[in-house]
Amino acid sequence: MTRTGILLWIVALLVLEVNHLKWIWWEHWSCRRCTAKHKDCACGATARWMMFL
Structure with missing residues (x-):
């Protein structure tokens, strides 16, 4: 997996957690x-x- 792919996964998981x-x-x-x-x-x-953010 490339660094870009890892970065995209990290961002996606952060958005999911928020x-x-x-x-x-x-x-x-x-x-x-x-x-x-x-x-x-x-x-x-x-x-x-706030729920719409």
Whole structure:
């Protein structure tokens, strides 16, 4: 495998891990203000735009 191929794999796995961590934050963590899960939060404290990055 070439250095370019290894670099592409590293970048792809980093992107995958960031998306995985965002999913965990969205599904399992609670909002500090209203204590609902982030996906169900309606108080406005949850930054929904972050899920589109």
